[in-house]
Amino acid sequence: MKKILGLLPLLLVFWSCEVEGDLTRTQAKSLDQGTAILKYSGNFSGTSGIAVIGQAKIYLEGNRYRVQLENFSISEGPDLKVYLSKGATPTEFVSLGNLTAATVYEIPKEVIVANYSHVLIHCQQYNHLYAIAPLNAN
Amino acid sequence: MTLLLLPLTFVYSQGCSDAGICSLAGSFLTDAPSKNTVEFGNIFGAGEAAVKYYSPYLAYTRKFSNQFALSAKITYSLASGSFGKRGQFGDAYLTANYDWKSKRTLKWSTLLGMKFPFTQSNLKINGYSLPLDYQASLGTFDWIVGVTLKYENWDFNSALQLPVFNLNRNSYFKEYSGTNDFPTTNLFERRPDVLFRTTYTYKTKGKFTFKPNVLFLYHLGQDSAENYYGVREAIPGSEGLTINGNLIGSYAMNSTNSIDISLATPFVVRTIRPDGLTRSFTAAIIYKMSF
Numbered sequence: 001m002k003k004i005l006g007l008l009p010l011l012l013v014f015w016s017c018e019v020e021g022d023l024t025r026t027q028a029k030s031l032d033q034g035t036a037i038l039k040y041s042g043n044f045s046g047t048s049g050i051a052v053i054g055q056a057k058i059y060l061e062g063n064r065y066r067v068q069l070e071n072f073s074i075s076e077g078p079d080l081k082v083y084l085s086k087g088a089t090p091t092e093f094v095s096l097g098n099l100t101a102a103t104v105y106e107i108p109k110e111v112i113v114a115n116y117s118h119v120l121i122h123c124q125q126y127n128h129l130y131a132i133a134p135l136n137a138n
Numbered sequence: 139m140t141l142l143l144l145p146l147t148f149v150y151s152q153g154c155s156d157a158g159i160c161s162l163a164g165s166f167l168t169d170a171p172s173k174n175t176v177e178f179g180n181i182f183g184a185g186e187a188a189v190k191y192y193s194p195y196l197a198y199t200r201k202f203s204n205q206f207a208l209s210a211k212i213t214y215s216l217a218s219g220s221f222g223k224r225g226q227f228g229d230a231y232l233t234a235n236y237d238w239k240s241k242r243t244l245k246w247s248t249l250l251g252m253k254f255p256f257t258q259s260n261l262k263i264n265g266y267s268l269p270l271d272y273q274a275s276l277g278t279f280d281w282i283v284g285v286t287l288k289y290e291n292w293d294f295n296s297a298l299q300l301p302v303f304n305l306n307r308n309s310y311f312k313e314y315s316g317t318n319d320f321p322t323t324n325l326f327e328r329r330p331d332v333l334f335r336t337t338y339t340y341k342t343k344g345k346f347t348f349k350p351n352v353l354f355l356y357h358l359g360q361d362s363a364e365n366y367y368g369v370r371e372a373i374p375g376s377e378g379l380t381i382n383g384n385l386i387g388s389y390a391m392n393s394t395n396s397i398d399i400s401l402a403t404p405f406v407v408r409t410i411r412p413d414g415l416t417r418s419f420t421a422a423i424i425y426k427m428s429f
Contacts, residue, residue: 019226022264079309081309095368
């Protein structure tokens with residue numbers, strides 16, 4: 001038993017628990033304000049207990065639509081996603097990926113943007129809606 | 139001197155955070171010389187898209203009688219590749235082994251086990267989702283059942299690994315990753331695996347034992363994931379057969395200590411392996427101590 005007790009600290013040091021390096025693949029996108037045309041926009045409001053400020057704006061840049069979050073800030077949450085949604089709840093939506101420090105989210109080519117009325121911030125892990133931005137055409 | 143006989147540990151080249159049965163189904167035998175056995179393994183692997191793995195584990199086996207033993211095992215996995223480096227504890231395993239009494243040369247043993255994930259398979263780097271190839275666990279709670287038939291120098295293992303609760307919350311989308319190396323595994327759901335393995339044991343007159351073995355794994359059905367519309371889709375080509383070859387060389391330092399070297403590679407693989415079980419080669423060094 002003494003052998004085991006002597007071995008364990010060594011093993012724990014050896015494993016050194018969780019490791020998170022730097023992201024080595026560039027994923028951040030930016031918007032060319034010179035060519036991008038604002039098509040839709042809306043202000044965020046939080047669901048119960050969630051503090052949020054900022055706007056969601058959808059730009060057409062070339063032949064691609066992109067969502068940009070402007071002056072945006074929200075209460076911390078696990079696994080938050082950006083959804084383009086057909087309603088104020090996430091029942092029919094397009095997930096645009098993780099809410100990260102990036103502010104521009106690309107909308108897949110085949111999505112007909114005019115059919116979607118809201119941008120949502122949703123926690124996928126616990127299925128909890130955080131914020132809603134109803135869109136208006138510009 | 140009593141030759142050290144410890145439970146076999148198979149390192150399989152299908153790999154992963156160790157999906158489970160491949161390494162556990164070999165651990166049936168309760169013929170260790172002492173009541174307690176500790177095993178520390180270091181597995182190095184190379185996977186698809188040039189992902190490299192370092193996967194240590196620690197296992198403890200307590201023999202309660204000549205027929206019955208309980209084992210606990212904890213795994214860790216560190217993956218590094220084009221997304222960066224990510225490491226975390228993977229899974230915990232609890233298994234019970236029972237050797238059935240027999241006076242004949244045919245000996246049966248059975249295994250019942252559980253796998254508990256330490257993560258929900260949604261580890262990220264700087265907030266960006268990672269494919270399952272970088273996850274330390276598949277995020278499922280599994281039952282594992284198996285049976286082994288031992289006949290002279292031959293062992294025949296068969297086992298089933300059945301996901302019971304899916305805790306997987308992976309959120310990786312191929313479409314937003316900038317690479318086609320890995321498929322979308324958003325809210326991944328995994329199907330069961332069955333295993334069949336044949337092992338031949340050759341003991342030299344000295345302290346060496348060699349155990350070449352062939353491992354057949356069949357993935358029972360297509361895995362699935364939710365696309366960016368939130369619609370669940372089967373992943374074509376994710377079911378099917380994997381065949382691995384594995385060679386284990388064991389050196390018994392004395393009656394209670396041994397070192398194993400294990401080399402493994404697949405000969406047949408599934409068309410697509412969204413679960414990240416993509417090792418093209420693994421090498422392991424394992425230290426075992428009984429007391």
